[in-house]
Amino acid sequence: MEYGLRHYEAVQRLFWFMLFLLCLFLAYPAARSTQADFASARAAASAMPTDAYKSPDFWKQTQWLGSSSMVSFSILYLLCTEVLFMGARALWLFVQFIGTFIVKHVLTTTLAEYSTKSRLSVASSPSALEKLFPSQDLFRKVSRFPFSLILHPFQRLRLMFRNPQSTLPAEQLVEKERRASEADWQILAASWGPFRWVLWPLPFLALFQSSWMFHGRLQPLLNGHQDFQAYILPLAGSFVPLAQIGFITILLSIGGALLKRVDDLYLATVDGLLYDQFLSRLPIQSGDTLILLEAMQRHFHELRMLLRRLEKSPESESDVEETPA
Numbered sequence: 435m436e437y438g439l440r441h442y443e444a445v446q447r448l449f450w451f452m453l454f455l456l457c458l459f460l461a462y463p464a465a466r467s468t469q470a471d472f473a474s475a476r477a478a479a480s481a482m483p484t485d486a487y488k489s490p491d492f493w494k495q496t497q498w499l500g501s502s503s504m505v506s507f508s509i510l511y512l513l514c515t516e517v518l519f520m521g522a523r524a525l526w527l528f529v530q531f532i533g534t535f536i537v538k539h540v541l542t543t544t545l546a547e548y549s550t551k552s553r554l555s556v557a558s559s560p561s562a563l564e565k566l567f568p569s570q571d572l573f574r575k576v577s578r579f580p581f582s583l584i585l586h587p588f589q590r591l592r593l594m595f596r597n598p599q600s601t602l603p604a605e606q607l608v609e610k611e612r613r614a615s616e617a618d619w620q621i622l623a624a625s626w627g628p629f630r631w632v633l634w635p636l637p638f639l640a641l642f643q644s645s646w647m648f649h650g651r652l653q654p655l656l657n658g659h660q661d662f663q664a665y666i667l668p669l670a671g672s673f674v675p676l677a678q679i680g681f682i683t684i685l686l687s688i689g690g691a692l693l694k695r696v697d698d699l700y701l702a703t704v705d706g707l708l709y710d711q712f713l714s715r716l717p718i719q720s721g722d723t724l725i726l727l728e729a730m731q732r733h734f735h736e737l738r739m740l741l742r743r744l745e746k747s748p749e750s751e752s753d754v755e756e757t758p759a
Contacts, residue, residue, distance in 0.1 A: 439614060442589070446617070509639050512636055520629075523697075527697065541712055572595065577592070594607055594610065611713060618701055622701065626690065639679070
């Protein structure tokens with residue numbers, strides 16, 4: 435059980451790390467293409483009137499992203515990484531929610547065939563208790579499902595059925611499920627770490643970009659080449675990157691928080707499904723149940739033998755009394 439759980443955790447952590455690396459790899463060509471589009475829009479942009487900074491459209495301009503500076507490209511690259519990562523998380527959640535419905539259907543249809551079986555008495559054979567739960571049928575259905583390696587609920591079931599030939603004691607399975615559930619909650623919470631690492635540098639890069647633009651546009655005024663009133667618009671445009679990236683950062687933070695809540699909802703759904711449809715229906719409630727049942731059977735057998743001897747003893751005494759001296 436320990437090796438299976440550790441292997442399961444390692445696979446899940448590797449999956450999220452590789453997903454983040456894939457987003458970093460795909461973000462580079464996406465950022466290059468986006469920067470080229472902004473550069474063409476920057477070349478075709480027309481001059482704005484002096485009081486254009488009072489209009490909301492002024493703060494929507496994106497020509498600064500078309501510059502060839504490393505700062506603007508870094509901002510675009512990080513934004514593309516964040517968008518790709520959030521899109522991949524949303525797609526993963528959509529697929530896994532479908533997997534929960536499939537697992538529920540598999541468990542319901544398989545266990546329905548065994549729900550009408552009569553309960554075994556204490557005097558029945560302990561080994562016959564294993565026949566009340568269709569562990570072999572469930573293991574075959576889980577293993578043969580074509581997308582069982584992709585769907586997370588099937589991976590949890592495969593972890594439960596790691597040794598399908600042995601008895602399924604509910605006590606050990608509940609403990610394994612509890613540890614697997616805790617591992618999933620921790621892994622999904624930690625998988626958002628790269629998202630936060632990429633998100634927080636964005637406002638600082640935007641501040642650096644705005645400061646650089648402000649410094650460059652302020653030089654003609656310091657040299658006395660232009661009057662201040664005619665140069666209000668370029669100076670105000672220097673703060674466009676900071677305003678835009680700050681707003682986008684807030685939106686990404688809200689989107690990430692929403693996806694985290696959906697992650698929690700998904701994990702709670704999987705935990706409840708596996709307990710209600712799987713663990714709560716196990717007939718064997720402890721790993722020592724079979725041993726206790728065998729001991730009780732021996733004890734009842736000894737009691738029956740003792741009662742038979744007690745019944746025979748009065749008969750023998752009466753026979754002795756009736757015998758003439």
